[in-house]
Amino acid sequence: MTALVDCNSFYASCERVFRPDLKDRPVVVLSNNDGCIVAMSREAKELNLPRGAPLFKVQKLLDQAGAVVFSSNYTLYGDLSRRIMEILESFTPHLEVYSIDEAFLELRGSLEELEDQACTIRDRVFSWVGIPVSVGIGETKTLAKIASHRAKKNAGNICIPTPSQWPDILKETDVKEIWGIGRQYGQKLHSKEIHTAADLILQEDSWVKKNMTLVGLKTLWELRGKPSFTLEETPPPKQGIMSSRSFSFPVTEMEDIMEAGADYASRAAEKLRAQNSACRVIHCSVMTNPFRESDRQYARGMTEQLSFPLSYTPSIVSVVHRQLEKLYRPGFRYKKIAVFLSEIEPAREGQLDLFYKKDSRNDAVMEAVDRINNRYGRHSLHCMPLRPGSRWQMKRERLSPLYTTSWKDLPVVRCGAPLLKQRGPG
DNA sequence: TCTGGGGTCCTAGGACCC
DNA sequence: TCTGGGGTCCTAGGACCC
Numbered sequence: 148m149t150a151l152v153d154c155n156s157f158y159a160s161c162e163r164v165f166r167p168d169l170k171d172r173p174v175v176v177l178s179n180n181d182g183c184i185v186a187m188s189r190e191a192k193e194l195n196l197p198r199g200a201p202l203f204k205v206q207k208l209l210d211q212a213g214a215v216v217f218s219s220n221y222t223l224y225g226d227l228s229r230r231i232m233e234i235l236e237s238f239t240p241h242l243e244v245y246s247i248d249e250a251f252l253e254l255r256g257s258l259e260e261l262e263d264q265a266c267t268i269r270d271r272v273f274s275w276v277g278i279p280v281s282v283g284i285g286e287t288k289t290l291a292k293i294a295s296h297r298a299k300k301n302a303g304n305i306c307i308p309t310p311s312q313w314p315d316i317l318k319e320t321d322v323k324e325i326w327g328i329g330r331q332y333g334q335k336l337h338s339k340e341i342h343t344a345a346d347l348i349l350q351e352d353s354w355v356k357k358n359m360t361l362v363g364l365k366t367l368w369e370l371r372g373k374p375s376f377t378l379e380e381t382p383p384p385k386q387g388i389m390s391s392r393s394f395s396f397p398v399t400e401m402e403d404i405m406e407a408g409a410d411y412a413s414r415a416a417e418k419l420r421a422q423n424s425a426c427r428v429i430h431c432s433v434m435t436n437p438f439r440e441s442d443r444q445y446a447r448g449m450t451e452q453l454s455f456p457l458s459y460t461p462s463i464v465s466v467v468h469r470q471l472e473k474l475y476r477p478g479f480r481y482k483k484i485a486v487f488l489s490e491i492e493p494a495r496e497g498q499l500d501l502f503y504k505k506d507s508r509n510d511a512v513m514e515a516v517d518r519i520n521n522r523y524g525r526h527s528l529h530c531m532p533l534r535p536g537s538r539w540q541m542k543r544e545r546l547s548p549l550y551t552t553s554w555k556d557l558p559v560v561r562c563g564a565p566l567l568k569q570r571g572p573g
Numbered sequence: 574t575c576t577g578g579g580g581t582c583c584t585a586g587g588a589c590c591c
Numbered sequence: 592t593c594t595g596g597g598g599t600c601c602t603a604g605g606a607c608c609c
Contacts, residue, residue, distance in 0.1 A: 178577035185577070201576040219577090246609045329607050360583050362607075389579060438576055485578095542575090 157248035158186035289369035391485030425456035436482035
C-alpha cells in the first residue's frame with residue numbers, strides 16, 4: 148500500500164516549534180520579499196483569506212485577528228524537513244520525498260497493522276521534531292492523496308479507508324481535488340457533468356486520453372486502483388535550473404542589475420554542481436513590474452548556446468553579464484531578473500569542443516569554494532563585490548531565528564531555580 | 574508603497590530526411 | 592495532369608505540481 152505523509156500547515160507549524168506561545172494563534176508565512184501569503188495555520192485559514200493574497204491587501208484583517216506574520220525561513224523549514232524525512236526512512240525501505248513537506252511510503256500489512264504504523268509515524272514525528280502530520284493510505288499514490296486530504300479533517304489526522312468505504316469517498320471527492328487535475332481540467336470536467344471522482348472513473352479511457360493527455364489517463368487508472376505513477380526513490384537530476392528573485396525596490400542602475408546577475412548566476416551554478424552537472428545553455432531575462440501599470444513596461448530574455456558544457460561559476464557569470472549588458476535599457480524600473488540553465492548533462496561525460504581545453508584546476512577551485520560557502524555561509528566567497536545591504540536584495544523583515552542551523556540562534560533553555568540550587572552555581 | 578519561486582510532462586505542428 | 596508513406600527532431604504552448 149502507498150502512504151502519503153503530509154505535514155499540516157508546514158511552514159506555519161515550523162514557526163511554532165520554538166514558539167509554543169503561538170499555539171492556537173493564527174500564524175501566516177509570507178513569500179519571498181514579504182509579498183504574498185504562502186502558508187497559514189488552521190486558525191489563519193479560518194479567516195477565509197483568498198489564497199496567495201498579497202500581504203498589503205489583508206494586513207488589516209490579520210491585525211484585527213491578532214495574527215503573527217513571518218517572512219519565509221527556508222533554512223529552518225529545509226532543516227526540519229530533512230529531520231522528518233530521516234524519521235520516515237526508518238519505517239520503509241521505499242520512500243519518495245515528494246516535496247519539502249510530503250513523502251510517499253510503501254507500507255505492508257493488514258489494515259490494523261497499517262493503522263498502527265500510521266499512528267507511530269504521526270506520534271514519532273511530532274515528539275521528535277514537533278511538526279504535526281497527516282497520514283493517508285491507499286492502493287495508489289492518487290488514492291493516498293485523497294485519503295490524506297480527508298485525514299487532515301479527522302481528529303486523529305489518519306485516514307485508511309477499507310475497500311467498502313472507497314466508493315462513498317470517491318462520490319464525495321470533487322474532481323478538482325484530485326491530484327493532477329487542476330483548474331482547467333476541473334472546469335472542463337464539470338461542464339461535461341463529471342463532478343466527482345466517482346463520475347470520472349466511469350469515463351472511457353479513450354475520451355480521457357484525448358481530453359486530458361496521457362497524464363490524465365494514468366490518473367484515471369490510479370483512481371480505479373491500478374498503480375500508474377511509480378515511487379521515485381532517487382530523484383532524477385534536474386533538467387533545468389532557475390534562479391530568479393524579485394527586487395525589494397525598483398532597480399534602475401545597471402550596476403545593481405549586474406550585481407544581482409552575478410549573485411543569481413552563482414546560485415544557479417552552485418545548484419548545478421551540487422548535482423554534478425554542467426549546462427550547455429544559459430538563458431537570462433529582465434522585467435519591470437507588471438503590477439505598476441503607470442510604469443513603462445519592458446521584458447526581454449536572451450538565450451546563449453554554449454559550445455561546451457559549463458559549471459564553472461566565473462564563466463557562467465561572464466556569459467550572464469554579457470547578456471545583461473545587451474538586455475539592459477536605461478530609463479526603466481526593473482523588478483526582477485532571472486538566470487536559467489538548461490541542456491544539463493553529467494559533468495564529466497560531456498562532448499567537448501575541439502578547440503576547448505578544459506582546465507581541471509577550475510573544478511578543484513569550485514569544489515573548494517562550495518565547501519567554504521557551505522561551512523561559513525553563502526556569500527563567504529563570491530564572484531563580484533556584493534555590497535551588504537544592496538538595495539535590490541530581498542526584503543525579509545519578519546524573519547524568525549535559524550533555531551537549528553546557526554550557533555548564534557540556538558535556543559537557550561533555562562533550568563528552574565530548585566534544580567540550580569541542587570546543582571550549585573554554574 | 575507593497576503582488577513568489579521553483580519545477581515536471583505532454584502534444585501539436587513545422588521543418589526536415591529518405 | 593497526376594503528387595506517397597514513412598520517419599525524426601525541435602519548439603512553443605499548455606496543463607499540472609509544490
